[in-house]
Structure formats: structure tokens, C-alpha cells
Amino acid sequence: MSRNIRITMEVNGEDRTIVVEARTTLADALREGCHLTGTKTGCEDGVCGACTVLVDGEPIRSCLMFAVQAHGRAVRTVESLSDGITLHPLQVAFHEHHAVGCGYCTPGLLMLTLGALERSPEIDEDEIQRVVAANSCRCTDAHAVVKAVRAAQTAMRAGRE
Amino acid sequence: MRAAAFDYHAPSSLDEAVGLLAEHGDDARVLAGGQSLVPAMNSRLARPGHVIDINRIAHAERPHVSAGRLRIPPLMRHVDFDTLAVDGPLGPLMRDVTRHISHLPIRLRGTFCGSVANADPASEWCLATTVLGAEMIARSARRGVRNVLAKAFYESIMTTALADDEMLVEVQIPLLSPFVRYGFHKIARRSGDYGLALCLVVYERDEDEMVKVRVGLGGVEAVPRRLGAVEELLERRQPSRRLFREAADLAAEIADPLVTADGDEAYQRDLTRAVVTRALDRSLEG
Incomplete structure (x- = not known):
């Protein structure tokens, strides 16, 4: 079997066909193959969560999935959140609640919490804390992140009604 | 780091998957969730020549x-x-x-x-x-x-x-009898981290007594194990704080801790005592 593999995945609503090695992680394929560098890599070991993206709607560590596994699947990265003019309610809330420090972990936190809210729109604060604990942030107050997610949850609920 | 190069296989049936395993033997690894295998591969602790990704096998999700x-x-x-x-x-x-x-x-x-x-x-x-x-x-x-x-x-x-x-x-x-009570406890440094010590207790209530008692310890020894002597101590007894303390002391005594970088033997016996006590206490809640 060939070690170079052509894959097609839907990335932020658009089909992308790229050639990867079997060992290429989804994180590397997004950053280097699709030139979407919003997704950050931190530990590259599944611990920090900076590389979190949505695959078929589920927040996953893109450093722990090989790109070939995303063939035929729908991937969403942080670039999908804003059109460049209007921010997503989560981005607005992160800004308003000072949930961004250096910003390196922010794309991962945004995709993690977006995925969690889309899976379970009514999760309570305890559950949000448990979700946020999945990702490491070393310079911002995690409480600010939880507050931002609570605010975004309200805004997203209003948006649905 | 990045994983060493490998050949990727995505079988669509279990037959095909075990066929690939037969062909490649110890040079192959099965990739399911990948949350342990991929970090091991990325750090090159594991370097299989063949990865058999079973995620495309249909009807393998529901119990x-x-x-x-x-x-x-x-x-x-x-x-x-x-x-x-x-x-x-x-x-x-x-x-x-x-x-x-x-x-x-x-x-x-x-x-x-x-x-x-x-x-x-x-x-x-x-x-x-x-x-x-x-x-x-x-x-x-x-x-x-x-x-x-x-x-x-x-x-x-x-x-x-x-x-x-x-x-x-x-x-x-x-399946478990409707009269079963259970308690699970895990001690970890941070929420979501690997457990340093885990305990699961399962028993049935017969009037006021505990019967068919099962006590398992994980994380402390090389493999999880049922603690037979602790089970015997609890069998046909009424649950009480004092009895639970006695059982936890016994567990700490008979555990055979792995010596790891995380701590010395005395610490692991303390963890064992604490985790067994808490799992037993939990079995009385709810």
C-alpha cells in the first residue's frame, strides 16, 4: 500500500483534496496541506488541546488523528467561525470576558466549547467547567473562559429562537 | 515528534481486519480511538509498520x-x-x-x-x-x-x-442483580488525569448484610486485581465506617505496589487505603 495517500475532506464547507503520508496528523494536514494555520499545535501529544477541531461535529485532538482518517469527513477549524467582519458569539464572549491571554490556546478552546455546546446546548456551569478542563491555558483565568462560554451559550440560544 | 512511516489499512469488516493481522502479526497495530496508540507512535515508543484502522467497520458502535x-x-x-x-x-x-x-x-x-x-x-x-x-x-x-x-x-x-x-x-x-450496590473512586492529580489509584466495590444487600462482595484495586499494581482477603473480611457483614476502615487497612497491607516515579511504596499504600475507603463509602450513597 502506498505511503502517500490522496484524501478528500470537507474543510469549513469546502472540499479539499490533498496528498498526505499515512503518518501525517490532521493538525499538520490542516496547517501545511490546507494552509489553515489557525489550528495550533502545542504538546502534539493529546494533552494540551490547542489543536482541537471539529470532525463531523465532534471536538477532537487533531494531533491524535491521522489525516487519512478524516477522508470523507467534515472538518471545521477556527477559521470557520468568522467571515472576517462578524465574529461568532463565542468569539465575542471570549473578547468581552477577557478570556484571551496570549491567544495560543484560544482556537482550541473555541472549537472545544463550540463542539460541546452544539452537542449539548443546555449544559450547566459544572459541565462547562469539566469541558474547559480538557484544554490547557497557562496565562488566562479559566473562570473567565467559563464565564465567556456561559455568555455565548445565552447568545447562541437567543440566536436560535 | 512525528510517527515513523507506516502502511495504512482501512478494512471494512472484521474478517478483513483479522486477515490483515494474520498477515502482518506483531508488525501491525489496530487503531480504534487512537488516544493511546497515536501518542505512543508520535513519541516513537510504538513504531508499527502497519496500522489497521477499524473505524470504517460498520455496525461496531452499539452494544x-x-x-x-x-x-x-x-x-x-x-x-x-x-x-x-x-x-x-x-x-x-x-x-x-x-x-x-x-x-x-x-x-x-x-x-x-x-x-x-x-x-x-x-x-x-x-x-x-x-x-x-x-x-x-x-x-x-x-x-x-x-x-x-x-x-x-x-x-x-x-x-x-x-x-x-x-x-x-x-x-x-x-448483568448485575437489581440488589447490587456499588462504589467507584479514583484518585488523580488533576481532573481527567490518569488515576494514581482506583477502586471499584460491588456487592449485593441481603437484609442488612453485604454478600457476594467484590473489591478491585487498579493503578497501584501492574494489573488490576480483586482483593480476595478484603472481600472475605466484608462478606456477610453489616456495612459500617469501622468495618470499612478495617477493610481499607487490610487492602493497604496486602497491596503489592509498583514502584514508579510517582511515589514510594508507603505513599502508594496510603493511596490504596484512601481509595478503598472512599469507594466503600460511596457504595452507601444514593
């Missing part, structure tokens, strides 16, 4: 119940136990245990059978399968299917009875 057993297929994820997998106390027990496993993104990918086959001493599922008397169904292309009891399945740290050409295709767990 079912037959002949008094919960039957768990290879692609059932940790998160799938959040909704009750089965009627009776086994459903809530599995839900309580799964909530201690790592974090949402890991729980969405990682699989029950993958954890069992990985045999990490700190695995929640390895402990649960040991205490609950699970049977592992191993399948190979040449020899077909065989059942291995949990007790014989975990051989050493990250080492199981599975042969190189065998795949864990199902785990069967006997």
Missing part, C-alpha cells in the same frame, strides 16, 4: 444485551456509556466509571475495547472488567474465536493474553 450479558463492540466509545447502556445497576455503574475517563475530546474518540486491549494499569475499564468478571472475545483468522476471562487476560503492564494475530472483537459483561 447489545443477550444471554444475560452486556456485549460491547470494538467501536463503542467511552462517551457512549454516558447514556445508560443497559437496564439495571450495570448501566449507572458504567456511566459513573466512564465519567472519570479523561476529557470530552478523548472520550469521544477513545474506545472501551481499545482501553481493555491496551491494558494500562491505570485504566478504569481494565479495573471494571476485572471486578465485573468480564469475558474478552479474541478472534484470529486462523484459529477463530476464543473467550478469555478478565482474570487471565491482563498479564502485565500493557500486556494481555491476545496473540499477535488476534483482535479483541467484543467484551461481554454479566
Whole structure:
């Protein structure tokens, strides 16, 4: 079997066909193959969560999935959140609640919490804390992140009604 | 770091998967959730020449119940136990245990059978399968299917009875009586981290007494184990704080801790005492 593999995945609503090695992680394929560098890599070991993206709607560590596994699947990265003019309610809330420090972990936190809210729109604060604990942030107050997610949850609920 | 180069296979059936294992043997690894295998590959602790990705095999996600057993297929994820997998106390027990496993993104990918086959001493599922008397169904292309009891399945740290050409295709767990009470506790440094010590206690209530007592310890020794002497101490006794303390002291005494970088033996005996006490206390709640 060939070690170079052509894959097609839907990335932020658009089909992308790229050639990867079997060992290429989804994180590397997004950053280097699709030139979407919003997704950050931190530990590259599944611990920090900076590389979190949505695959078929589920927040996953893109450093722990090989790109070939995303063939035929729908991937969403942080670039999908804003059109460049209007921010997503989560981005607005992160800004308003000072949930961004250096910003390196922010794309991962945004995709993690977006995925969690889309899976379970009514999760309570305890559950949000448990979700946020999945990702490491070393310079911002995690409480600010939880507050931002609570605010975004309200805004997203209003948006649905 | 990045994984060493490998050949990728995405079989669409179990037949095909075990066929590939027969062909490539110990140079192949089965990729289910990948939450342990991929980090091991990225750090090159594991460098298989062939990766058999079973995620494209259909109908391998949903559990079912037959002949008094919960039957768990290879692609059932940790998160799938959040909704009750089965009627009776086994459903809530599995839900309580799964909530201690790592974090949402890991729980969405990682699989029950993958954890069992990985045999990490700190695995929640390895402990649960040991205490609950699970049977592992191993399948190979040449020899077909065989059942291995949990007790014989975990051989050493990250080492199981599975042969190189065998795949864990199902785990069967006997259903629990409606009179069962259970308590699970895990001690970890941070929420979602690996457990330093885990304990699962399961027993039935007969009037005021505990019967069919099962006490399992995980994370402390090389493989999870039922503590027979502790079980005997509790059998046919009425639960009390004092008895639980006595049982936990005994557990701490008879545990055979792995010496790890995490701590010395005395610390691990203390952890054992604490985790057993808390699991027993939990069995009286709710």
C-alpha cells in the first residue's frame, strides 16, 4: 500500500483534496496541506488541546488523528467561525470576558466549547467547567473562559429562537 | 515528534481486519480511538509498520444485551456509556466509571475495547472488567474465536493474553442483580488525569448484610486485581465506617505496589487505603 495517500475532506464547507503520508496528523494536514494555520499545535501529544477541531461535529485532538482518517469527513477549524467582519458569539464572549491571554490556546478552546455546546446546548456551569478542563491555558483565568462560554451559550440560544 | 512511516489499512469488516493481522502479526497495530496508540507512535515508543484502522467497520458502535450479558463492540466509545447502556445497576455503574475517563475530546474518540486491549494499569475499564468478571472475545483468522476471562487476560503492564494475530472483537459483561450496590473512586492529580489509584466495590444487600462482595484495586499494581482477603473480611457483614476502615487497612497491607516515579511504596499504600475507603463509602450513597 502506498505511503502517500490522496484524501478528500470537507474543510469549513469546502472540499479539499490533498496528498498526505499515512503518518501525517490532521493538525499538520490542516496547517501545511490546507494552509489553515489557525489550528495550533502545542504538546502534539493529546494533552494540551490547542489543536482541537471539529470532525463531523465532534471536538477532537487533531494531533491524535491521522489525516487519512478524516477522508470523507467534515472538518471545521477556527477559521470557520468568522467571515472576517462578524465574529461568532463565542468569539465575542471570549473578547468581552477577557478570556484571551496570549491567544495560543484560544482556537482550541473555541472549537472545544463550540463542539460541546452544539452537542449539548443546555449544559450547566459544572459541565462547562469539566469541558474547559480538557484544554490547557497557562496565562488566562479559566473562570473567565467559563464565564465567556456561559455568555455565548445565552447568545447562541437567543440566536436560535 | 512525528510517527515513523507506516502502511495504512482501512478494512471494512472484521474478517478483513483479522486477515490483515494474520498477515502482518506483531508488525501491525489496530487503531480504534487512537488516544493511546497515536501518542505512543508520535513519541516513537510504538513504531508499527502497519496500522489497521477499524473505524470504517460498520455496525461496531452499539452494544447489545443477550444471554444475560452486556456485549460491547470494538467501536463503542467511552462517551457512549454516558447514556445508560443497559437496564439495571450495570448501566449507572458504567456511566459513573466512564465519567472519570479523561476529557470530552478523548472520550469521544477513545474506545472501551481499545482501553481493555491496551491494558494500562491505570485504566478504569481494565479495573471494571476485572471486578465485573468480564469475558474478552479474541478472534484470529486462523484459529477463530476464543473467550478469555478478565482474570487471565491482563498479564502485565500493557500486556494481555491476545496473540499477535488476534483482535479483541467484543467484551461481554454479566448483568448485575437489581440488589447490587456499588462504589467507584479514583484518585488523580488533576481532573481527567490518569488515576494514581482506583477502586471499584460491588456487592449485593441481603437484609442488612453485604454478600457476594467484590473489591478491585487498579493503578497501584501492574494489573488490576480483586482483593480476595478484603472481600472475605466484608462478606456477610453489616456495612459500617469501622468495618470499612478495617477493610481499607487490610487492602493497604496486602497491596503489592509498583514502584514508579510517582511515589514510594508507603505513599502508594496510603493511596490504596484512601481509595478503598472512599469507594466503600460511596457504595452507601444514593
